[in-house]
Amino acid sequence: DGGITQSPKYLFRKEGQNVTLSCEQNLNHDAMYWYRQDPGQGLRLIYYSQIVNDFQKGDIAEGYSVSREKKESFPLTVTSAQKNPTAFYLCASKGTPAGENYEQYFGPGTRLTVT
Amino acid sequence: SQQGEEDPQALSIQEGENATMNCSYKTSINNLQWYRQNSGRGLVHLILIRSNEREKHSGRLRVTLDTSKKSSSLLITASRAADTASYFCATALTRAGTALIFGKGTTLSVSS
Numbered sequence: 578d579g580g581i582t583q584s585p586k587y588l589f590r591k592e593g594q595n596v597t598l599s600c601e602q603n604l605n606h607d608a609m610y611w612y613r614q615d616p617g618q619g620l621r622l623i624y625y626s627q628i629v630n631d632f633q634k635g636d637i638a639e640g641y642s643v644s645r646e647k648k649e650s651f652p653l654t655v656t657s658a659q660k661n662p663t664a665f666y667l668c669a670s671k672g673t674p675a676g677e678n679y680e681q682y683f684g685p686g687t688r689l690t691v692t
Numbered sequence: 693s694q695q696g697e698e699d700p701q702a703l704s705i706q707e708g709e710n711a712t713m714n715c716s717y718k719t720s721i722n723n724l725q726w727y728r729q730n731s732g733r734g735l736v737h738l739i740l741i742r743s744n745e746r747e748k749h750s751g752r753l754r755v756t757l758d759t760s761k762k763s764s765s766l767l768i769t770a771s772r773a774a775d776t777a778s779y780f781c782a783t784a785l786t787r788a789g790t791a792l793i794f795g796k797g798t799t800l801s802v803s804s
Contacts, residue, residue, distance in 0.1 A: 619795050
């Protein structure tokens with residue numbers, strides 16, 4: 578998980594509440610990503626950012642929002658508009674936006690449960 | 693959009709045996725990567741193969757890529773109990789830093 582931290586590891590919220598998941602990296606990476614993983618499924622892209630103050634929607638952005646005010650930080654807010662927010666959320670970063678052969682480094686994940 | 697599909701979904705073997713996982717994808721790619729995920733943890737990068745490469749080795753891992761068939765395989769030789777994990781292939785469509793597209797993964801169970 579080196580260099581990327583996600584907090585908290587487990588998060589419980591009531592339906593209708595917004596919740597923000599933290600993602601911090603000290604790898605000096607430009608690009609950062611948020612994925613959602615449901616049981617037995619692969620990763621689906623929520624949002625990504627290739628550079629500070631810029632981000633793009635992924636495949637399942639509805640009900641989520643992000644910000645990228647600092648290179649090190651890419652927080653994800655799960656809003657009450659997200660119909661099925663209970664999932665495992667993974668943050669990742671990559672060396673440079675144009676680095677086509679750079680691997681992604683993943684954080685340990687946050688398991689969000691909404692009841 | 694699910695690009696990669698791994699096969700089989702689950703694989704159970706004994707320690708010392710080889711494990712082979714396959715990945716098929718739909719569109720042209722720049723590179724294909726394999727990742728490993730231990731239960732409840734983040735993913736760890738294993739190996740990357742570029743679209744102009746056919747085979748790559750890293751320790752006990754061997755990856756092949758057949759762009760004409762849009763498929764890749766990951767071979768783990770002499771499996772150990774510690775190899776028990778889920779394995780995902782991920783494709784990068786272009787060189788321009790777009791996000792990876794992951795398959796649903798193969799769950800490997802190695803018993804001692």
